Amino acid sequence: MNPTPGHPEIRVDVGAIRANARLLRAHAGVPLIAVVKADGYGHGMVESAHAALAGGADWLAVATPEEALALREAGLPGRILCWLTTPDTDYKACLRASLDVTAYSVAELDEIAEAAATLTGAGAGDGRARVQLKVDTGLSRGGAPRSEWAELFERARRGEREGSWRITGVWSHLACSDDPEHPANDAQEASFREAITAARAAGLTPEICHLANSAAAILRPSARFDAVRCGIALYGLDPAPGNTPDLGLRPAMTVRAPLVMVKDAAPGAGVSYGHLWRARRETTLGLVPLGYGDGIPRHASSADPATAAEVLVAGRRRPIRGRVCMDQFVVDLDGDRPPVGADAVLFGPGDDGEPTAQDWAEACGTINYEIVTRIGGRMSRTHHDGGDVGGPGPDGSTP
Incomplete structure (x- = not known):
């Protein structure tokens, strides 16, 4: 499916999957069984399979x-x-x-x-x-x-x-x-x-x-x-947060959407269903056209700003305010007014300060497997090859 410009999008880096397979096989020292079930944990089953085999999966x-x-x-x-x-x-x-x-x-x-x-x-x-x-x-x-x-x-x-x-x-x-x-x-x-x-x-x-x-x-x-069976690690996500050494695995999925509205909110304004959150002071709000119909967890909603999931907009992390709805959710722009169409990056590798799937998992009280596997709905998914990110191949060589 080709994305419409500005349309919400899941971008998958098959180069990251290929490199992750190479790293995992070298680390384990035995044949790698690449697990691509559940549509490649949301990354695309066929594309993920090709990438894993190219990285040395057996x-x-x-x-x-x-x-x-x-x-x-x-x-x-x-x-x-x-x-x-x-x-x-x-x-x-x-x-x-x-x-x-x-x-x-x-x-x-x-x-x-x-x-x-x-x-x-x-x-x-x-x-x-x-x-x-x-x-x-x-x-x-x-x-x-x-x-x-x-x-x-x-x-x-x-x-x-x-x-x-x-x-x-x-x-x-x-x-x-x-x-x-x-x-x-x-x-x-x-x-x-x-x-x-x-x-x-x-x-x-x-x-x-x-x-x-x-x-x-x-x-x-x-x-x-x-042999070892690797699923979540193949996609660059931590299978044992807090216990896993840094092998150089790289998250392969980035989820983004454009802001479709920016508006002012007065002190005391209630936001989204049930008014779970109210503005404590004058602020600005951004509308993101994704919701639980697209796999965004409703548990990303929070009455406590400290535990809300965040997205990256205009170089800053912005917390979700109020309940996630079926088709949309609201983020607090803290007085900033980025233009309509500005990117809201829900999660990715973290290179530019955006949240990761693990960040979303912690905010939602779940695991990173669920975050990436359930995402989709009406979103387009595209694949690109960001190139190998290093790591030895099955024979110990590097790309």
Whole structure:
């Protein structure tokens, strides 16, 4: 979608994503699985995938088969992992597209076997499907519980002997990796090692075993195993605020909109729905044409000026005043009168003093993942290549 001049816009720097992939792969020292689910965390799935591969990512990963199939249809090559199926999942389409699908249960393996039996040349080059097994090591979300590991691994091995599939991976997901001292991290890692041992005892020889997400990929070397799965860090955002060293990752997304009105506000004037905020003195207000219909969190509203989200206008940060509405919100210009059409930068890398997605997350009481993933609505999204911002490549070289 091409933006209309002056129209609210999400700008994504694919050069930043490429460089972030390079940095993450070099830091982890193992293959990188680039997670581009949820439309690339709001950055554009296909564009983010291309950038990640250009930066040295070895695999792509998404949540749903539909996302994985969309990547294939867009011409993305190589290995693509997906993991969140439903009872009506079309496994035949997944196998025809040479996707690596994930099974949590024997029932899912049986469905995959049924699909594989009806296809010729599906899956990997040797004609078998590619399947990964997810085990629950303590997140208590998706994945086979410990009580079902033995049955799952036995059925997986039987399917290999029958020629239905090749088990390409065993994996799990951490619950508390953003808190490096949390005891759950040690417990889950130990549990995952037990799962790998049990899988191998059943005769499985998975291509990769992977546990680490972005935070663990950066902070926990012992959890890296054969590959790391990086999502939020790929887009330059901190997966563990307060704990993450500066690797040189660069936020890839900038969100901006033009001011569409500037007006005076008298002392005592109530602003927006419910008059959550009233002017304490004479000031000026700017109207930004974005709201929760575009993914701007309503929680960015605040009666306390100290906790309100801010935008950058005319070189200064301006706090949101009153409630965020469906289509618009108001900022306090503190007596300044920038022209209509002046840029209001909601968040970006922070190079020019603008807030970051992390700043917005803290103001809204949420995480940076939610800020960038939910943004969009009626906004246009454009991609540009700001060039590599440094960092070693997979072989240790620099651009």
